[in-house]
Amino acid sequence: MSSSTELTEKKVFLLKSLDGVIFEVEESVAVQLEVIRELIEGDCARPFISLYNVTSEILALVIEYCKHHAETCSGGTSATIADEDLKTFDNEFMNVDENILLELCSAADYLDIKSLFELTCRTLASLIKDRTIIEVRKMFNVENDFSVVEEKAVRKEFAWAFK
Amino acid sequence: MVAPKIKKIVNQKQESNEDKLSSLPDCILIHILSFLDTESAIKTSVLSKRYRLLWTSLQCLDFKFHGCSVDRFLSFVNHVLERREHSNLSMFRLSLKEQVNSGFLDNCIAYAMKHKVEHLRIRAYADEHSPLTLPSLLLNSSSLRILRLNNVSCCSIMLPKSLALPGLKVLRLKNFVFSDENYNGELFLGCPNLETLILNKCSIRPDGEVKVLDVKCLNLKNLEIRHWRSPWRCFDEHMISVNAPRLCSVKFQGHIPNVDFKEDIWCLDEVCIDLYCPTACAMVDVSERRRRTSEFCMSMLHQLCEVKSLALSLNTIEILSAIPYLQVYGPSIFQNLRYIKFMAEDKHTVLTIPINTVTPLLEGNVSEITILDLDDPKEQQLLINIKRSRINVMCKDAMISIPIHVMSYILESSPSAELLIVELPKGIVGQDLRRKMFTRKSMYWHAGMQ
Known part of the structure; x- marks a missing residue:
C-alpha cells in the first residue's frame, strides 16, 4: 500500500470486493480494469468502487496481476525484455488450482481485463486438452x-x- | 513477490463439489473451447447435456492432420463444416502435410472466406500438376487480417500475381519460390496496411527474369526473413528491396539474404540476427563465403544503425569475427543503441549485466569480474574473464564466449549502451563437459580463421 507521501503524488482508487474488503490501487493499475476505467472517466469512482461479483481472495490476485503488468510495461526496459518477463510471470501466475482459475476467468470477464481473460481461457483449455x-x-x-x-x-x- | 499469496490460496484448496466450469456463460465456454483443436473441442460434447451442441458455435476452427487416415480426416472436416452453425469465423486453420486433392483445399478456403474469416492459416500439399489456385474470394477479402500460407511441396499453392487485401495486417509465407510465373512486383502493393511480413524458406528462382523482390509496404512494422533459400551463386543478383520507413523490428535467421533498405528507418526498435554460414562444404569456398557474409552483415547493420535493441546470436558473432579490423566500419555508428543481447541456441538462463560492469575488463584494468547473487551473497552468480582473446561469461555450469575484438567493437560503436543481456545455454554438468564445450568452440574458431 502507498505511503502518505505517495498519496499526494499519485491518484489512488478504492475497490470494494463482494465480501467488503477494500483495496487501494494506483491509477495505472485501476485503468487496466476496463469497467473501472469507464467509472473513472465519468468521475463516478468516489468514495469507492463496489465490485459485486468478485471476492477479496480473487480481487487480490487480479490486482497483483495488473500491478505486475503495469510496472513491467512502464519499467523503461526494451519491449523484448518486458515481454519475456511478463511471460514468466504469467506462467507462474497460472500455477493455481482449477477452482481459482475458473474464478479468475469469470472475474477477468466481469472486470473486462482482456489479457487476463485470454490467459485464463487458454490455461483452462490446456487442462481439458489431452484428458x-x-x-x-x-x-x-x-x-x-x-x-x-x-x-x-x-x-x-x-x-x-x-x- | 506474488508467489507467497498464490501459494496460500492453493493450500486452502476448496473442497466444494460445485461445477464452476459448467456455470460459466456460453460465450466464455465457447471461448475456452476455441483454444482447443476442433477435434478435442467436439469431444467435449459428451461431458454433459450442457456441452452437446456448444461446439457448433465455435468461431475458431483448427484442423490439423496428425492421424493415420487422410480419408477419415477429410470426412471429419466436411462433417464439421456441414453441421456447425453458420456464424462468422474468426480463425480457420487447415494443416496437412499429406497430399490431397486441391478441390478439397479450395472448398475449405471458400467456406472460410464466405464466413468472413479474419485469420486464415493453410498448410497444404497438393499434386504439383494441379496446384491450389487461391480463390478470388480470398484475394479480394476485406475481412482477412492474418494470412499464413505454407507450401509443403513448393508447388502446392500458386501465389497470385496481385491481390487486394486492404485489412491484412500479417502475412506469413513459407516455402514459396518467386518467379515470373507468380510475381510481377505487385504482390505486396495489394496489402497497403500490412504490419508484419514473415518470409520463411522462400527464394527467387535462379536464372529467371525476376531478380528483385520488392517489399514496398509503407505501414510495415515487423519484417522477418528466415532461412532465405536463393542459392549463394545468385547472392549479388537476387535482392530483397525494402521500402518500409515505419519498420520497428527486423529479424534475420539462416543464410544471409541480400537486403537493401531503401530509406533510413528512424523508429527502428529491434534488430535480431542469427546467421548461418557453412563451416565445411566441398562445393563452396568456406572462408570466402564467411568473409562475404560478415562484410554484408556489417553493411546491413549500417543501414539499420538507428536501432535501440540489437540481438546477435553466437553464430553471428563468430561470423563477424572473420573481419579482423572491424574498426574500419567507423566508430559510434549505433548512436541510439541501448540494449545489446547475445542469443544462445539452447537458451536456459538470461542474465542482464549493466554495460559499465564490463568496460573495465575490456579496457584492461581488471582481468576478471565476479558478480555475486544479491539474495545469497555466498552464491557466485556470474564470472566474466578474458582468456585467449575471448571474453567468457560463466554462470554456474553454463558458459558463452565471444571474440574480444567483436565485443570491443560493438561497445565502442554504441555510446548509449546501457545493458548487456546474455543468454546462457542449459547448464553443462561437470568439468568434462565444460572442457568439451571449450574445445569445440575453439576448434570452430580456428577453423574459421583460416
Missing part, C-alpha cells in the same frame, strides 16, 4: 446428466469425431 472425458468430468466436477442410452446416442451422432 479423457472422465478425467475432465472429475477435474471440474461436471455431472454426467446423460443416461447410458443418451450418451451412446451422442457418441453415435458424432461418431465421425470419435473415430
